[in-house]
Amino acid sequence: MDKTITTIRHLPxxxxxxxxxxxxxxxxxxxxxxxxxxxxxxxxxxGATDSTLEFLREFGLNYEKSWSQIGIRMPNGFAPSPKREYEFEGGAYPLGLILAVLAGKNIESQIHYTEKVGGHYIDTILRSMVNFGIGLKHDLKERIITISPSVLEPIEQKISSPFPHLKDMLLVLGISSGKSVAIREEYLTSNSLENLILGLGGKVTERESKREIMDDPDDPRRRFRRERPGYRREIMLHPSAKLRGTSVKIPQSQFMMIHLLTLAALKRGHHHFSEIPYSPEIIRWMNYLKSVGIEITEHRKKTEDGLKVVDLEIKSREFKARRASGETVAGLIEYIPLMALLAALSPETSLIRGIREYDLIYTGALGRVAENLGKMGVKCGVFEDGLVIEGTKELNGADFGPFISPGVALAFYIAALAGHGQSHFAGFDIVKNNYGRFVEALEKSSLYKVKLSDQSE
Incomplete structure (x- = not known):
């Protein structure tokens, strides 16, 4: 399905x-x-939820799905089917978790994955698993992963990735195999899976490492700062606790909220938002918006159902160039395309460094970002670990797509809504299928006109 999009006038x-x-x-x-x-x-x-559910039917999972909930049972326990070859149509994150399940259960199998998943990223996570004695082979050209029977060794890993993918995969490997897991993270990633494990009756402990102010043993009048011991957080999974079925309520996507706030910034002007989750991730993004010239005022902070929310007032006129790298980028790694869009409206040159892993997980994503910014009249160069962007006064409508990465596609849907003039989006299904409720929320505002073409990919 293709889609013609004109500038959005007002936001929900x-x-x-x-x-x-x-x-x-x-x-x-x-x-x-x-x-x-x-x-x-x-x-x-x-569609990613359906892909994972259907894949796991092969291993004894029974489910009933309604519009509001999914009920899952394992009546016969984990029971792999006789076949050994499988097709998985989902993304990188669930594929990593599924590999951890099969390797932990020592199930001989072969999985073929799609181009949605970066093959070089798979190489990275498989190297970590091989370190624990797991028999793995990866045919990068054919996109096939082979798991062979093996004896699992202790699971201990220091992780330097800003994504939670590898950490979560190792935790699932520990649960699947019944082994303890020790992880040390260089960057603080989302601890959502750890909290989920705790909610299901598992046992996970965490300890953050912080700088300490110490007395100088040679001079009691002086003090010094002792640096972190090479990691930010230590995570331990204790396999003795049994997981039990319970009710799990999935919170609202902060990813979607951040895209809405960014759309407001790109449109310029004055916008109000109510009951935005006041989470660490959204606070980090608000701080980033402020750093590129966006005015944000907070009103009426409160707690509802245990969740902190806040009303926001956003004003944007002129954008500032930014050189982003290190922990700033690591803490917002999922939002690289949005950073690029903000940089595109700065009158000067912006740099975004330290994002090579984003390109590994989402195959060729940086090249796609640069290509589509170019279509909007923005000069963008790609180098080994980042982007260099020469800003312009406004984003022009353009012909976008088709895309492989849903996240990059969503960013340029935002760009089309904020851009000047009409845009044509080829293969809009990738946005609709992955972020349908977000698209629906914008369309329900009835404040911009959209014309669907009858073409389909």
Missing amino acids: ETLSGGNDYYLTQGAIILSLFCDGETIISDYDDS
């Missing part, structure tokens, strides 16, 4: 629906190991 003040993709995937995977029924409510209703 809040979003309903569009719940967390990663937690939905994690809850489905963990339900494989739960005694009793697991009820997942307010789940992410994208």
Whole structure:
């Protein structure tokens, strides 16, 4: 399906629906190991959820799905089918968790994955698994992963990735195999899966490492700062606790909220939003918006159903160039395309460094970002670990797509809504199928005109 898009005039003040993709995937995977029924409510209703559920039917998972919840049971426990070759149509995150399940259960198998998943990223996570004695082979050209029977060694890993993917995969490997897991993270990633494991009756402990002010043993009048011991957080999974089925409510997607706030910034002007989740991830993004010249005022902070929310007022006129790298980029790694769009409206040159892993996970994503910015009249160069962007005064409508990465596609849907003039979006299904509730929320505002073509890919 193709789509013609014109500039959006007004934005909804809040979003309903569009719940967390990663937690939905994690809850489905963990339900494989739960005694009793697991009820997942307010789940992410994208096509990715159906892909994972259908794939796991092969291993004894029974489910009933309604518009509001999924009920999952394992009546006969984890029971792999006689066949050994499987096709998986989902993304990188659930594929990593599924590989951890099969390797932990020592199941000989062969999985063929699609171009949605970066093959070089798969190489990275498989190297980590091989370190623990798991028999793995990867045919990068044919996109096939082969798992052979093996004896699993202790699971201990220091992780330097800003994504939670590898950490979550190792935790699932520990649960699947019944082994303890020790992880040290260089960057603080989302601890959503750890909290989910705790909610299902598992045992996970965490300890953050912080700089300390110490007395100088040679001079009591002086003090010094002792640096972190090479990691930010230590995570331990203790396998003794049994997981039990329970009710899991998936929170609203912060990913969607951040895209809505960014759309407001790109449109310029004055916008109000109500009851925005006041989470660490959204606070980091608000701080980034402020750093590129966006004015944000907070009103009426409160707590509802245990969740902190806040009303926001956003004003944007002129954008500032930014050189982003290090922990700033690591903490917002999923939002590289949005950073690029903000940089595109700065009058000077912006740099975004330290994002090579984004390109590995989402195959060729940086090249796609640069290519589509170019279509909007923005000069963007790609180098080994980042982007250099020469800003312009406004984003022009353009012909976008088709895309492989849903996240990059969504960013340029935002760009089309904020851009000047009409845009044509080839293969809009990738946005509609993955972020349907977000698209629906914008369309329901009835404040911009959209014309669907009858063409299909």
